[in-house]
Structures are given as structure tokens and as C-alpha cells.
Amino acid sequence: MKEKFEQLAIFGSYISKNYALDILKVLYTYQDVSASEAATRLGLHIKTVQEFLEAMYRSGVISREEVSEKKRPYFRYRLQSTRLKFDLDLEKLFEEDEELNISDIKIREHKNSLATFNRAKGNLFFSSVMLISGEGRERKEKRINLTNAQGVFLYNLPFPDGQFTTIRTIMINSGIGLDQLPEIIDIVQLLIRYHVIEKM
Numbered sequence: 001m002k003e004k005f006e007q008l009a010i011f012g013s014y015i016s017k018n019y020a021l022d023i024l025k026v027l028y029t030y031q032d033v034s035a036s037e038a039a040t041r042l043g044l045h046i047k048t049v050q051e052f053l054e055a056m057y058r059s060g061v062i063s064r065e066e067v068s069e070k071k072r073p074y075f076r077y078r079l080q081s082t083r084l085k086f087d088l089d090l091e092k093l094f095e096e097d098e099e100l101n102i103s104d105i106k107i108r109e110h111k112n113s114l115a116t117f118n119r120a121k122g123n124l125f126f127s128s129v130m131l132i133s134g135e136g137r138e139r140k141e142k143r144i145n146l147t148n149a150q151g152v153f154l155y156n157l158p159f160p161d162g163q164f165t166t167i168r169t170i171m172i173n174s175g176i177g178l179d180q181l182p183e184i185i186d187i188v189q190l191l192i193r194y195h196v197i198e199k200m
């Protein structure tokens with residue numbers, strides 16, 4: 001799925017070019033075409049056309065074949081299909097994300113972190129966390145508003161002198177459903193980068 005996403009990203013960045021439709025029309029009109037032929041036909045620089053054709057090849061839209069005609073080899077391109085269709089299943093993409101496997105690592109609050117947790121008034125969870133980085137004039141503050149699940153999770157995070165505990169265990173002990181695991185991991189990863197959470 002990640003490979004498919006990368007293909008879609010390449011396609012998206014090039015299909016928005018103002019010359020994209022013209023090059024696709026040439027590909028549609030001719031059975032196959034070289035970069036120089038398309039460039040000559042459209043009055044575009046050959047490098048511009050070459051980059052576009054290679055991007056479409058990497059995204060799976062067109063195929064290419066290396067040929068030699070009494071000169072050095074070059075590629076000829078052709079459309080794979082006259083109908084372009086992309087389907088991206090985000091659920092499968094994120095389920096396959098290797099980072100989700102960190103749910104079994106053990107964590108606790110980092111000693112002497114500069115973060116400030118803001119408690120939701122009258123509730124046993126945090127509503128936001130203020131992250132501080134840099135020193136002196138380079139000091140920066142970043143406020144992160146937390147979801148309810150994230151706020152409850154961080155409220156139950158072991159103290160710096162407490163026992164390291166797995167993310168999954170903290171969630172279960174906090175009454176947080178495992179269906180909310182992605183958002184918990186997202187905030188944990190962020191706080192690890194800011195040295196607010198340490199992992200074993």
C-alpha cells in the first residue's frame with residue numbers, strides 16, 4: 001500500500017502541470033512515442049517531457065520499451081490504459097504501518113522534561129500539552145490540543161521515577177479502546193521526539 005501511495009503522489013504532482021493534458025493527448029493519439037517526438041510535437045523542452053513520461057511510468061500510468069534504431073538506445077512510451085483510475089485504501093495503508101508495532105514498547109514520562117500538561121478543569125485527563133524547545137531567544141513553544149483519549153492516556157502515563165509500562169497496558173488500564181491505538185501512538189511518537197516521553 002505504501003508503494004501505491006507513492007505512485008499516487010508522483011502522479012498527483014505531475015498531472016497538475018499545465019502541459020500534462022497535452023502530453024497525455026499525444027500518448028492517446030499515437031500508439032507509442034519517444035520523449036523527443038512528443039517534445040517536438042508540442043514545442044516543449046525534451047527534458048520537461050522526459051521527466052513527465054518517467055513520472056507517469058513510475059506511477060504505473062504508462063509502460064516503456066527500450067529500442068535501438070542505428071543509434072544509442074532510448075525509450076518509447078505507451079499508455080497502459082485509456083482510463084486512469086486510482087484506489088487508495090487508507091485503512092489498509094495505516095494497518096500496515098510498521099510504526100503501529102511500537103504499541104508493545106515500554107514508556108514513562110521523561111525526567112526534567114520542559115513540557116507543561118494542562119489539565120481539563122474538573123476532569124481526570126489533560127486537555128493540552130505545551131512543548132518547549134530551544135533556549136534563550138531561540139526558545140519556541142508549541143501547543144498541542146489533545147483528543148480525549150490522548151488526554152486520558154497522558155494523565156495515566158507513569159511518572160519519571162515510575163515503572164516503564166507498555167503503551168497497550170496503559171491504554172487498557174485507562175479504559176481506552178484499542179481502536180484508538182493510532183492516535184495514541186501518534187502523540188507518543190511526537191512526545192518522544194520532544195523528550196517528554198522516554199522509552200525503554
